[in-house]
Amino acid sequence: MAEEKIKFEKALERLEQIVEELxxxxxxxxxxxxxxxxxxxxxxxxxxxxxxxxxxxxKLVKDQKGNLTTQPLDESEPEEAxxxxxxx
Amino acid sequence: MxxxxxxxxxxxxxxxxxxxxxxxxLIKELLEGSFPSVWxxxxxxxxxxxxxxxxxxxxxxxxxxxxxTMWRTSLARVQFRVEAGMKVVCxxxxxxxxxxxxxxxxxxxVEPAGLGALQIKFEQLKxxxxxxxxxxxxxxxxxxxxxxxxxxxxxxxxxxxxxxxxIIRRRNPGVKMILAPVLVEGEQAKHQVAQAIDDxxxxxxxxxxxxxxxxxxxxxxxxxxEEIVADAIYRSRIPVISAVGxxxxxxxxxxxxxxxxxxxxxxxxxAVPNAADLRYTVEQLQRKMYGDxxxxxxxxxxxxxxxxxxxxxxDPARAFxxxxxxxxxxxxxxxxxxxxxxxEKAQRLxxxxxxxxxxxxxxxxxxxxxxxxxxxxxxxxxxxxxxxxKKQMLASAGGKLDMLSPMKxxxxxxxxxxxxxxxxxxxxxxxxxxxxxxxxxxxxxxxATVEKAAV
Numbered sequence: 010m011a012e013e014k015i016k017f018e019k020a021l022e023r024l025e026q027i028v029e030e031l032x033x034x035x036x037x038x039x040x041x042x043x044x045x046x047x048x049x050x051x052x053x054x055x056x057x058x059x060x061x062x063x064x065x066x067x068k069l070v071k072d073q074k075g076n077l078t079t080q081p082l083d084e085s086e087p088e089e090a091x092x093x094x095x096x097x
Numbered sequence: 098m099x100x101x102x103x104x105x106x107x108x109x110x111x112x113x114x115x116x117x118x119x120x121x122x123l124i125k126e127l128l129e130g131s132f133p134s135v136w137x138x139x140x141x142x143x144x145x146x147x148x149x150x151x152x153x154x155x156x157x158x159x160x161x162x163x164x165x166t167m168w169r170t171s172l173a174r175v176q177f178r179v180e181a182g183m184k185v186v187c188x189x190x191x192x193x194x195x196x197x198x199x200x201x202x203x204x205x206x207v208e209p210a211g212l213g214a215l216q217i218k219f220e221q222l223k224x225x226x227x228x229x230x231x232x233x234x235x236x237x238x239x240x241x242x243x244x245x246x247x248x249x250x251x252x253x254x255x256x257x258x259x260x261x262x263x264i265i266r267r268r269n270p271g272v273k274m275i276l277a278p279v280l281v282e283g284e285q286a287k288h289q290v291a292q293a294i295d296d297x298x299x300x301x302x303x304x305x306x307x308x309x310x311x312x313x314x315x316x317x318x319x320x321x322x323e324e325i326v327a328d329a330i331y332r333s334r335i336p337v338i339s340a341v342g343x344x345x346x347x348x349x350x351x352x353x354x355x356x357x358x359x360x361x362x363x364x365x366x367x368a369v370p371n372a373a374d375l376r377y378t379v380e381q382l383q384r385k386m387y388g389d390x391x392x393x394x395x396x397x398x399x400x401x402x403x404x405x406x407x408x409x410x411x412d413p414a415r416a417f418x419x420x421x422x423x424x425x426x427x428x429x430x431x432x433x434x435x436x437x438x439x440x441e442k443a444q445r446l447x448x449x450x451x452x453x454x455x456x457x458x459x460x461x462x463x464x465x466x467x468x469x470x471x472x473x474x475x476x477x478x479x480x481x482x483x484x485x486x487k488k489q490m491l492a493s494a495g496g497k498l499d500m501l502s503p504m505k506x507x508x509x510x511x512x513x514x515x516x517x518x519x520x521x522x523x524x525x526x527x528x529x530x531x532x533x534x535x536x537x538x539x540x541x542x543x544x545a546t547v548e549k550a551a552v
Binding site (some may be wrong): 016017018021024025027028031032034038041042045048049052055056058059060061062063064065066067068069071077078079082 | 241242243245248253262266269270271272273274275276277278293296297299300372375376378379382383385386389390393397
């Protein structure tokens with residue numbers, strides 16, 4: 010599986026599993042090394058997920074054909090428009 | 098009932114003149130017939146709890162007023178005390194009261210305006226949806242532990258959205274948020290909220306929905322008590338966190354949602370795990386993994402070193418020593434075994450030779466002759482013994498014979514009397530006087546005659 014396709018959840022789970030296996034100490038050296046290698050990969054996947062750049066907030070909209078899509082939400086809009094912030 | 102007052106003219110053509118009683122009765126019929134049961138809402142300007150137990154209210158709205166009477170029996174069911182300034186809803190029939198010439202309402206129910214009726218509606222809907230299984234714990238889905246995209250259904254301009262966006266961004270900036278801006282109060286709100294939930298389900302690319310709004314009056318939260326909203330949450334394939342108002346506010350949406358958050362901020366915290374915590378967790382695991390691997394390699398290295406230090410590698414010749422000893426032992430045992438077998442054979446041979454010697458004919462003759470000599474010797478010895486014995490027995494018998502001889506008795510002084518024919522007289526009756534006797538003594542004999550035989 011390509012690294013970037015692995016979900017954070019799966020990567021973290023696998024990493025935990027690998028640590029457990031290594032701690033058990035029952036693996037052959039070769040398998041341990043393989044597990045370790047995979048563990049490093051999983052840790053990298055986790056970090057990649059966590060270090061992702063700040064995501065823009067989007068807005069769910071319908072186009073003319075009624076298809077659902079998203080477009081960036083201008084978060085400063087309400088303030089710029091000088092509207093009073095509603096209390097809810 | 099419609100009254101055509103104009104047509105109630107007198108027979109003489111003049112207009113009919115009613116008595117007050119008649120007119121009052123007509124108005125009463127008209128009023129009571131037209132308003133047998135009606136709801137009315139208004140602000141209480143005066144509330145009098147009479148000593149009789151009845152309640153007299155005056156309701157007003159701008160310039161209009163309405164007197165309301167509530168009899169003691171109806172009042173007993175009212176759970177709160179009606180006070181001036183309250184907005185209430187009353188249900189009753191319209192009537193009039195002759196002595197005052199005024200109309201009024203005779204109410205059988207009174208409730209605080211808004212809340213009461215809504216409260217009833219709320220309870221009824223809650224019961225209905227519970228019966229339909231909307232609130233079953235079994236259908237509550239677990240939330241995705243690490244959502245990548247969160248859909249938010251709330252007002253674009255409310256504090257709720259600002260709080261949610263701020264907290265999610267702080268906890269994990271990598272989580273994408275998609276807002277479906279809706280009105281959260283007013284007539285259109287429920288349709289928009291329900292539609293937004295359906296839209297997210299059609300759009301699909303969100304892991305989790307947060308549906309709600311900030312705090313407000315019970316009436317303003319009402320959208321989230323609407324059945325249409327409950328239905329949309331129930332149908333949603335995307336897990337839903339409800340986040341309506343404050344801690345104390347419970348809505349139907351809260352019961353249907355997979356998780357109820359006490360506030361929108363709380364919903365954001367529940368929805369998105371803190372990236373810093375996760376990073377720490379991952380780093381911990383990584384550290385552990387490195388530690389384990391280093392320990393593992395060190396252990397393997399130590400084992401190899403241990404093996405290399407073993408004598409088989411340091412002094413290979415020694416490895417053969419035990420084997421050499423074993424070979425020697427084996428050779429020794431083979432030699433011993435051979436010797437023992439030779440000895441056994443020699444012994445057996447000499448035994449056989451001895452036996453063969455015994456079986457030679459001359460030897461047999463010799464042994465038979467030996468046996469004959471032996472028998473003869475034994476026989477001779479037996480005869481001699483027997484003779485000696487007989488001799489001894491003869492000697493002893495001679496002695497006895499000597500003792501028994503009559504002469505020996507005579508020797509001791511006894512005498513034997515006998516007839517001339519030699520008959521020994523042992524009984525006096527055998528003789529008669531005049532019979533000759535011979536008396537034998539120890540030495541010589543006497544010739545005698547029987548004088549008298551005494552018996």
